[in-house]
Amino acid sequence: MSHQSTPDFLQNLRPTELKTAAARRFADFCLQDFDHQAGTEGFDPEAYADAVKLVVGRLEALRHKEQAA
Amino acid sequence: MIIKALAVQDFRKYANLQLDNLPERGLLAVVGGNESGKSTVGDAILFGLFGSTSQMGAGDAIRLIRWGCPQATVTLRLLLRGHEYRLTRSVNQQGDVMATLFSTEENLTLADTPDAVAAQLRSLLGYNQKSFGQAFYWSQQSAHSPQEDADSLLSLAGLKEYAQLSEQLQDENAARVSNIASREVRREETLTGLDTLHIDDAHLPHLERVSNVLETRQQHFLQLAQRIDKETEQYAANHEPYQALREHASKLGFWTRVGLFLFLLMLLTGLFLLFAPGHLLAGMNGWMREMLGQATIRIAVLLALGGAALLIYGWYVDMRRISPLRKQAGHLANTLLDGFAANNTPAVEQVDDEAATYLRETGLDMPERSSEHPDIAVIPEWAKEAQGYQTSPQNIQAAADALNVSMESRNREFGNYLQHVQNAIQTEQGRLTTREQMQASLARQDEELEQEHHQHIVTELAVGLLQRNGSNAVSRFNQLVQQRCSELVEQFTSGHYRQLELLPDFSLRVFSSEKDDYLDFAETSTGTQRQIALAMRVAVANALADSAHIPEQMLFLDEPLAFFDPERTSNTLKNLEENAPGAVCQIWLTAQVLPDGASFAQVIHCPQHGNTLAV
Secondary structure (H helix, E strand, O other): OOOOOOOHHHHHOOHHHOOOHHHHHHHHHHHHHHHHHHOOOOOOHHHHHHHHHHHHHHHHHHHHHHHHO | OEEEEEEEEEEOOEEEEEEOOOOOOEEEEEEOOOOOOHHHHHHHHHHHHHOOOOOOOHHHHHHHEOOOOOEEEEEEEEEEOOEEEEEEEEEEOOOOEEEEEEEOOOOEEEEOOHHHHHHHHHHHHOOOHHHHHHHOEEEHHHOOOHHHHHHHHHHHOOOHHHHHHHHHHHHHHHHHHHHHHHHHHHHHHHHHHHHHHOOOOOHHHHHHHHHHHHHHHHHHHHHHHHHHHHHHHHHHHHHHHHHHHHHHHHHHHHHHHHHHHHHHHHHHHHHHHHHOOHHHHOOOOHHHHHHHHHHHHHHHHHHHHHHHHHHHHHHHHHHHHHHHHHHHHHHHHHHHHHHHHHHHOOHHHHOOHHHHHHHHHHOOOOOOOOOOOHHHHOHHHHHHHHOOOOOOHHHHHHHHHHHHHHHHHHHHHHHHHHHHHHHHHHHHHHHHHHHHHHHHHHHHHHHHHHHHHHHHHHHHHHHHHHHHHHHHHHHHHHHHHHHHHHHHHHHHOOOOEEEEEEOOOOOEEEEEOOOOEEEEHHHOOHHHHHHHHHHHHHHHHHHHHHHOOOOOEEEEEEOOOOOOOHHHHHHHHHHHHHHOOOOEEEEEEEEOOOOOOOOOOEEEEOOOOOOEEEO
16 A cells, blocks of 8 residues: 555554454455555545545444444 | 255253154145244254354344243254265354264264364365355245345446445435535535625725724814814913013113113213213313213113113013013914814815725715804904913813814814714624635535535545455356356246346346346346346356256255246246256255245245144
8 A cells, every 4th residue: 555645544443343244355455455456546535535445434333333222 | 965864952942853754855845824934944944054143143042042041953964976975064042163073874964063064064065154055045035025035146246345335425425426416516506695795895894994084183173172172262361461471571672772772871871981082072071071972881881780680580581571472372272273173174085085085986975164153253353362362261271162162062073073084993893704604614615515525536436446346256257157157047027038247336237028128137026036046046056056066956945936926936946856966965944935937856844833744
């Protein structure tokens, strides 16, 4: 991964530390996908990081909701 | 894995449940009304295997103990790859769970703690509790709505969370689009409001300048009135002394002129006596002439000195005493003329062009003169005379009184103009405040809109990422469906539907033979969805059994026929029965009444009343 333009959230994202398998799978995918996308025209790394943050946060929250249910 | 026997003590409603010599192949029907304990059979199998049920986690296992009993125990006799095992699991009122896995052939305890049993089972079965729950156990209780059938299918694909989140995010984005549209409408309204204000930024400074001019002018009238009073008083006080000083100065002038005349006379006489030819003064001897001449000169000198002294004194009186009084009189005359001008000049001519234009635009009534008092007409004449104290203090007082009335009137008049312009200032300030508030509101709206747009982009990106991440799982699922389920779906739905397909956006569609086109899974009837879900469950169960190299596998279906009409029931049973020769060979199903249309390998009737069942 090229760390030069990688947003902080993605740099600090550790899939193994996530609680749900779905979030771990997603984080793994995004960390690999980011490098592929980074070269494309019009790519916005911050928006990408925000999107990953949104999904990871929701997937982790789903676990809490399921536990509460 | 086949269940050969099930023994239960004090588990949920059963004090004792004993199912022995269960058939290894075929359909096993568990029949009974509501609360008869059909589902408890499935719960007992789940608890025995994994320590929890579909409804209660391991932490709630204590709630599975029959009311008033110290502990619940489940014993399963399992047949796995031709070997027989006995699995016993119990939970007591303290929540302590005990588990033992025993090999009946080797007469050996393989594991005697819950963790060790779990590890051994995972190794023997080749799948864990989650996979078992997804592939080999299906409960009507956990799938009581059509959406849950779809969820169940997505769960099989490993995409349930992604699909749920994707749908949630798309719903949020749809709401966001509507929110953005309404925010943009509000923003347009704010912009229109701003435009309709038509605020000219130069207007308020213009009004403030006009206000300053009017205020200064009003102040001028007050000061003028004060000056008139003060200088009138001084005039009255100075009038008499001035006259006396003028008389005194006049006398001094007279005596100065007399002294000068005498001086000249004496000087000429003395010079004549001293220097005149002798024949002109023949009667006078030389000594006499010289003495008289010198005496006359001396008198002339004395007269000159006296005249000079008088001249200096006269100058002193004029400069130090009369001149200040005259200057004061001059000031009074100017003040009177100022007052006269203020009275006789219309307001628009007393202010600068900017203020004059404003006053004309107001359309206010502007009198030519502030007072029509008759004394005012003679003020210029009196002012001229006052410069030399030639008019009486009474006249000056009359002029002052008339001008005071005039100044008061002008003051009120300018007060009205000032009030008008201050009202205009207040209105303009109010409009500017409104504009500031609207501009602040517009800035806030812009910021919120930008955030919403950003969030919209982020959410779309998130949905795209979820779908791209799920694409492999979608492909795997569709491959599985193609390989394992196409036929089953067709069989279970009597040929009405053929192909189930998961799309990249996590939506499910099924091919309708009648319509010769794909239909959204949600558009099909509840019964069809349930049939397709069951077909998928059987297909997945077979696929998992195959991948785990399990030759014989049980499948537990809790009330799978609940929403089916007799035709669907018969068709489903027929297909389940036909599936029994495959890897999934022992198929348990629960039902309220024994369904027609299939031959059952065993029928277990659950007691509606009582807590014991032995088969």
